Structure formats: structure tokens, C-alpha cells
Amino acid sequence: MLKKLVSEGIITDPSSAKGRLIQAAARLFRDKGYERTTVRDLAAEVGILSGSLFHHFKNKERILRAVMEEAILLNTETMRAALAQALTPEDKVLALIKCELASILGDTGAAMTVLVFEWRSLNEDSQQHILGLRDIYETLWMDALKEAKEANLVVIDPFILRRLLTGALSWTVNWYEQDGKMDLDELARNALSLAVKSS
Amino acid sequence: MLKKLVSEGIITDPSSAKGRLIQAAARLFRDKGYERTTVRDLAAEVGILSGSLFHHFKNKERILRAVMEEAILLNTETMRAALAQALTPEDKVLALIKCELASILGDTGAAMTVLVFEWRSLNEDSQQHILGLRDIYETLWMDALKEAKEANLVVIDPFILRRLLTGALSWTVNWYEQDGKMDLDELARNALSLAVKSS
Amino acid sequence: MLKKLVSEGIITDPSSAKGRLIQAAARLFRDKGYERTTVRDLAAEVGILSGSLFHHFKNKERILRAVMEEAILLNTETMRAALAQALTPEDKVLALIKCELASILGDTGAAMTVLVFEWRSLNEDSQQHILGLRDIYETLWMDALKEAKEANLVVIDPFILRRLLTGALSWTVNWYEQDGKMDLDELARNALSLAVKSS
């Protein structure tokens, strides 16, 4: 998936200087916050000097934007692929929950956390840009939840449900321990049990 | 409730200079972020000069800590009072949900958002201090959820449920519109429907 | 001596608030430096608040000036009294050396150190004022040294000698240990051996 998106030029090759920078930025922005992360920190992490950053990005904010953008693009494609495998409405919702949890708790976790916590540090333009990408992603969710509602698996308004779920799932970053006694699948089923009256 | 806590010296009088500063800080920290809010912004908001801030707080971080501390203290007491009125386990959970939503979406909303988003900007000492207060608050929640579990209203582990709920409820700050078509009570009932198998 | 000067209104009573302030200031200015000593430090040392300092002195610099002024006045009188007891030229020089060492290493040591190290922090007016007091003090020295020169006890120009001696004696504050193996009298005799060809 990643390889395909890289070859299509949608996502930066993570082994390139720019790609490593984006990944390092995601980690640093999550760990220290965007404001507290200096361009020198960023540059040091990939072994260049701060002035050289500006050959790759026109300013610091564009690095933040790239972190967010690439995370959404990758996760949107990952979700699309997972949905293609799911048959029933319940399966689809479970697939989405698993994908979202994987994105939050797995490789793109740093970037997803940044997406939630550093939103205010984007400028107006970038917020609109990311919002556009987010819409595509959210449409996949809404389609699945509406289908579940029609199948009477969901009792409340799908819009409200999605929003409550968004919060519940994002928050896992603050407490879920990857190597604890509960694996990701079980966590997903727990979350599913809130959302749908299982058959 | 607030009046009582003020008279007991637990919470700063919101009409005093210090109290107005704490409230202005909550708003500014939420809107611009802690790092992006300057002490001059803070001072201007309450009509003093920047140097005068440091008569009330020894540094900027202590203002952040005060914002968080007073919000937790007030909401803990509010929750305790609400629980005293609730009779059944389901009533108790609903009361807690209503209280938490009110704290997030009402007068202390700015402070609660700051509590979630600016945690990293506290120093180690302050984090421990706030964590201590948070424990008291969370114990009220856990007691109610465990009771609901024993009454078979809850199917999953109460710890997991609390954490999923924490996320779902905090996130409302990002989408719920106070004057929209859904009032706070209805939102609370929607959230309750995720948590418990209503009788 | 001190009692007499206090009763004549020349020196502030060291048991009064103002007097204790001057003594505390001497100590703090020596230990931390004038610039690094805050008026709050000063006030705390005598148990008042910083604003109250300004009832005793119109500003911080006047405290420094008072420290220096009172030290010189006291030591000038002490020297005059000691000279009255000395008979020979050599005795007089030794008496002056002992007095100066006592002033530097004894009770007024802090103030004397401040006099040397914080001179630059006085304003122009105060420098002139202290210089005037210093002249009286220095005249006592020059008279004695000239007498010694005439008695062939001294080989070099008395002006030069006084200046070299001033440095040698002030510097003792940086190395002489009151409770070490050499007492003040022996130190004085060592210093005298530099200055005069003893009979």
C-alpha cells in the first residue's frame, strides 16, 4: 500500500531525506509539541543543519502540514482496502474501527496524534487543505455507519455516533499499551460493542 | 457550589484580579495554545502590565497549573453533589455523563480543553500534583461504573469503558454546538446509550 | 569609639533598623555583589518588605553609599586614636598597617571590601563624596610615611609606597584566614617589613 502510494507520488518515500524528516517530525511534534520542537531539533534528527531544512520545506508549518497530510492519505487508502474485504455492515464498522485504531496506535500513530493535538498550529490555508482530505476519509465512515443504522444495528444518529467514536478511538493513544494484556483486535471489539447492538 | 469553594479558599474568587487572570488564561490557552499565548497577552486581557503577573504567579507555568487545578476541583465537587441526588446505578452514570459534558461544554469548558491539550506544558511536579486531583475525580467515575457492571448494565470492563467514554466526551468540545438542535440532556442520553444496556 | 560617633550623629546606631540595614547590606553586597543583591534581599535580611526600604533611603545606591561612608568615618577615627598612641615613625606606620588590616579583616571587613569592589556602582556625586572622606583618611597615612621617609626608614617615594601598600593590604581579604596559624599582628609585621628598613 505504502509502496504503491509512494510510486504514485502521493506519499514521500520514507527512506528519502524528506521522508525521514516527515517521520522524525511526527515523532518530535508528538513528544514535545510543535511549538517546543525547534527546526534545529528536526534537522539534527536527520543529520543535517537547520538552514538546510528550508530546501525541503518553505517553512516549519509546511512540515507540520506534510505530517498530517501524508498520514490521512495513507490511512484513507488503507481503510478503502479494508472495506473492500468486509461483507456485512457490522464487518465494515469493525474494519473501520480496526483501521482507525491501527492508524492511531501503529506506525502512523505519531502523525495521528499530531493531527489531533497540533491542529491549531496550522495556518488557515493548511487547515482547509487538511479538512478537504479529512472529508474523504470521513465519508467512508459515514457510509458504513448509515448502512449499519438502516440494518438496525445502530440506535442513535450516525453523525452523533461517529463523533462519539472519533473521540473514544483517538483517546486510546493516551492509555492503550501495545504490549499489555489486551490486543488490538479485542480493543476493537470492545469499541464495536459500544457502537452496535451485535447480532 | 462555586461560592462555597471560594469561601473555603479552595478556588480563587473569579472577581478578583487573580481569578480573572485564571479565567482569561483558560480562554487564551484554549484558543491560541499555551506556547502561543504570551504573558503580555494574558496581562492585557485583565488590564495589567506583564510584570504584574508575577505578583500573582511565580511563572507562566503556574498559571497553567492553576487553570487546571481549579477546574478539576470545581468539577469534582459538582460531581459529588450530583451523585448524591442519583438513586439507581444508571442514574449515577447518567449524572456523571451530564456533569462531565457540562464541565466540557459549559463555563469550565476552556479550562477542561486546556487540561487535555496542554498537559505536556506542565512541569513534572505540576503533572504529579494535577494527577493526584485527577485520581479523586476518576474514583467517583470508577465506583459508579463498577456498580453498573455488577447490575449487568455494562458488558465490558469498566476500566476500558471509562477510557472510551473519556475520549468520546472530551471530543464533544470539537463538534457540539451549544445552540444547535440537540440539547445537552439529549447528548448525554446518546452517550449513555453507548455505555449501558438501558432498562 | 563607635558609641561616641553614634552619639555625635556621625554613624548610624547599629541596633536601629537603619543601622542593621547598613550592616546587612555590607554583608550582602560583599557576598553577592551590589548588582546581584536585590532590595528584597536587603529588606528580608532586616525583616521588612521591600517598599519600606525607601522610607530609610531614597534609593538603592544610597544604601551602598552609606555602607562605604560609615566604614571610612569609623576607620578614620580609629586610626587617629591609634596614631595618638604611637611614638616613633616606625610605630606609626605599624599602627596604620594594623588599623587598616583590622578594618579589612575585622568587623568592618564587609564594608571595606564593598568599598573596593563596588566603587563603580556609585554615581558620580557619591564617588566625589566618598573621595572627600577618603582624602582625610589618606592624609593620615601620607603624613606618617613622609615622616618615615625623612627618618630614612623608607627608600622609595612615599606616594608610590602608599599605593603599593594599599593594594597589598586590601588584597588580604582574598586570602588571609582569621583563624589560621598567623595572627593579625604577625601579618602586620610582615607587611611592615616590605615597607620599611627596620632598625
Add this chain to the structure above:
Amino acid sequence: MLKKLVSEGIITDPSSAKGRLIQAAARLFRDKGYERTTVRDLAAEVGILSGSLFHHFKNKERILRAVMEEAILLNTETMRAALAQALTPEDKVLALIKCELASILGDTGAAMTVLVFEWRSLNEDSQQHILGLRDIYETLWMDALKEAKEANLVVIDPFILRRLLTGALSWTVNWYEQDGKMDLDELARNALSLAVKSS
């Protein structure tokens, strides 16, 4: 000598930005004191902006340390070279006196004054560092004075003598006028006459 030390990387090239900064700092610290000299003063003196200082030194205190360090290193080497030319014990003491006077009253005079007057403004680490360099310098003095003592040129304990001399020589900065009627050599001979019973 200076050229050699520069080429060995022991002393900063005085024509470089950093080197000019160190020299300007020595002058300003002597004239206004370390505390009263602002980083903006320092920067203005070498024609850069205040922020640029911190490319050369990590903080203001490191500038003070560099001023002191380079002065000691240069003067230690100068003294070593002068000692190599001196034959008799008396010659050696005279050579040291001349060197020390030259260092105090000549090009490194500002730095030497700073070394005496701003010692307290160094942090603990820097004090230890400079103390180490000072020890090397003082060993040259002590060796020469002990030799003079063995040759019966000196009557008092060499340690005491060195300390009295240190004070006498440092103090010259406060009164000696370069272009007055007494040249440096004569001043040195006057000082020598205090220290040794000339043959």
C-alpha cells in the same frame, strides 16, 4: 607569542569576530562591570546584533570566562618566555614583576582587571576551570620566590610575599598612569625593592 598561541588554537584570533568580541567584552566588563554590561552593549561594540552573540558563546557567562581564560593563557606563556631569559634569582623576580605589571597595565589590562573584579560572576564550573589555569601561573611565581628565599634575598615566607605582591601589583591599575613621569621599568624596580633585599 600571541601569533603562536593563535595558530595553536589556544587563543582566539583577535581579528576574528569572536576574538574582537572577547576584547570588547574585556573592556566593557572592566569599565561598566559584568552585570551592568548588556549583551546588546557587547554586540553593538563589534557591530552585530544581540542574537548573533549566541552563535559564538552559549551564554553571557561564557564570554566572561573566555576573557579570563585567554588572558591567563597568554600571560602564562609570556612569563615563561621571560623567565627563560632571566639568569639570577633576582632577575627572575624582576622579570615576573615586569610581566605582571605589563599584563595589568598593557594590552591585557582590561582582562586582568576583570579577572580580579568579576570573579563572583563566574559559575562554579568556570571558577574551577580558571582556578586550574591560575595554578599553573602561580607555580611559576612560587618557584622563583622560593629560589630567592633560598638565596636569602627574601626575608618573609614566600607564600605571604606572593600574596602581598599580588595585591600591590593588581592595585596599580587604580593609580598608575601609563604616560606619567614614571615608566613601567621604574615601577617594577620600586615593587622589587619591597620584595627583595637587593644586592
Add this chain to the structure above:
DNA sequence: GATGAATGAGCGTTCATTCAT
């Protein structure tokens, strides 16, 4: 593409001093 010295605005904080009480 990379360097690193320089920029310059802006930051949190300090502190002598004032003044109404």
C-alpha cells in the same frame, strides 16, 4: 543540496521604585 553566521522580533522574567492604604 548543504552550510552556518547573521538576523531581529519577540519571549519569559526581574527588579528598583511608586503610592494608595
Add this chain to the structure above:
DNA sequence: AATGAATGAACGCTCATTCAT
């Protein structure tokens, strides 16, 4: 005399960004 909140200028320092090399 003493208080203590408030002042406001000044401080040391940071840091995203630029640009000649």
C-alpha cells in the same frame, strides 16, 4: 513606618528564517 500590588523598562536568551559561499 510599613504594606504590597502595580509599574514599565530592561534584561538574557531563543529561534524561524535568510543568504553568501
